Amino acid sequence: MTESPNFRMQCPKCHKEFPFDTTYCEGCSAMLEPVEVAAPAEQPAGPATEAKKAAEEKASRAISAENMEDIKIDTLKADIENKFLFTVLLELEQFRARLSKKEKVFADLQEKQAGMGYEEFVRQTGKSEAEIDDLMKKITKLEMIIENLETTIVRDIAWFGExxxxxxxxxxxxxxxHRGRYYRMLATELKVKRILLDIIRGKVSRSYFRTRRLIRMSLLIAFSVVMSLIVSWVVITYSQKRQPEVAAPQPVPAAPAAVVSEQEIRSLLDDMRTxxxxxxxxxxxxxxxxxYLELKGKRESIQEQWKKYDYxxxxxxxxxxxxxxxxxxxxxxxxxGLQPRKSxxxxxxxxxxRCQFVPEGGRLKIASVIKEDR
Known part of the structure; x- marks a missing residue:
């Protein structure tokens, strides 16, 4: 806050100061003038003040840290209570299943009473009744434990709500x-307590937490797979963009077809004559x-001709x-010119x-022969 300025009345001649409501100087009767008096310098905070502030801040931090530690301890206790509750519920379910079987056995004994001896019937029914009583005691004990846990959870819910x-x-x-973390821890514990209460009262399945954990794990795996695919796609796309463009290969001009000359034809005909x-x-x-499709038949024909004639x-x-x-x-x-070999x-x-010639294997060869009329 800004302090109001401090004024004094001062004589311009003798420089004597007077209260603010004085008009004339008592010594020289000169008219006084208002003069601002500098405010006294603030004294630096002493060691006691600094220590007090530090103690207050430390106390504030200590309270917050203490609250956080309390919530952490409550969380550990809640985990133990949760495991104990699920163990009790599982054991209670098993005992109830056994009790159902024992009661069925006892009912069967009642139906078979006519075909059994009295002593045998009494012995077996007594044994069955003892087993049923033992199971009933265990079930009653577990139900009392669950009832006490329910009361404790209801009390905890009220405490967290407050x-x-x-x-x-x-x-x-x-x-x-630290305040946000404290709030989140309280909210989480309150939510867990309410779910546990619903499990005890049969409103929520006992496998709620396990199912939720599996769903979270599945979502995490799916998210990881999707992110991996996205990263792979980005890397492949980026690498393809950075690849230098390769010029399309230019078509190689076809070599000009070799022109058959008359000299090549004469060379072929000379070989045939030889x-x-x-x-x-x-x-x-x-x-x-x-x-040449008719080469086999033509070969047989020329060999037959060679046997009969000499050229x-x-x-x-x-x-x-x-x-x-x-x-x-x-x-x-x-x-x-032919000479028969016999006579x-x-x-x-x-x-x-009429002959057709084609280049093949670097040489000119006969592709077809058609005999024409002379």
């Missing part, structure tokens, strides 16, 4: 300081294309030559064949 009644729910950032004159089957077959001369002429991109076509006129006069034969 503690939280005057507290406001902290904002998001305030949830992480093969016939010398009866060289290998050379003869080498000048036919592998795609005395072979001459050819090339007519109507047509060169294409994939080969060539021409009419070959053969003039054959007879020499023969002269002329053949006119």
């Amino acid at each position: 503690r939280m009644q005057g507290m406001k729910e902290p904002a998001f950032l305030e949830r992480f300081d 093969a016939n004159m010398k009866k060289d089957l290998r050379l003869w077959e080498s000048r036919y294309s592998q795609g 005395t001369s072979l001459a050819y002429t090339i007519e109507d030559l047509r060169v294409r991109s994939d080969g060539a076509e021409a009419v070959i006129v053969w003039k054959l 007879g006069a020499p023969l002269t034969v002329t053949q006119k064949l």
Whole structure:
């Protein structure tokens, strides 16, 4: 808070100070002027004041820490109570199942009484009744324990409710300081107590906490899988964007088809003449294309002809030559001089064949042969 200024009346001649309500100087009768008097400097806080503030802050922190420790201890106690409660409930369920079986056995004995001896009936029924009484005592004891636990939980719920009644729910950032943590711990314990009370009263299944834990674990696993997929997708997308663009391969221009020359055709025909004159089957077959369909029949025919005749001369002429991109076509006129091997006069034969030639394996070969009329 800002303090009001302190004024005094002062004589401009003798500089004597007077109270604020004085008008004239008593010594020289001069009119007084108001003068602001500096306020006394504040005295620094003494050691006692600082110690007092530190003690108050320490006490405040001690109270908060003490409250937190109390809640932690209550949480540990609640965990022990929860486990004890579930153990009692499980044991009670088992005892009730056993009691149901024993009562059924006892009822069966009552029905079989007519077919049993008196002493045997008394012995078995007495044993069954003793077992039923023992189970009833255990069940009654467990039910009393559960009833006491229910009373304790109701009292704890009321206590937590009173503690939280005057507290406001902290904002998001305030949830992480000591007050927010204290509030969250109280709220969690209150919620757990209410669920336990509902379990005791049969409103909630005994497997509530286990089911909720499994659901949380499943959600966590699903979230981890989704995040892994997202990260993988981002990494793959980023790596693909950083890859340098590879220029599309330019199509390699096709090599120009080799043009068949007349000289190549003459070289092929010379080989055919040599093969016939010398009866060289290998050379003869080498000048036919592998795609020649009638090669087998033609081979048998030429071998049969070689057995009957010897060639005395072979001459050819090339007519109507047509060169294409994939080969060539021409009419070959053969003039054959034949000598029968057994007996007879020499023969002269002329053949006119339309042949197609294709390059294969680096050489020109015969692809087809069609005999034409002379």
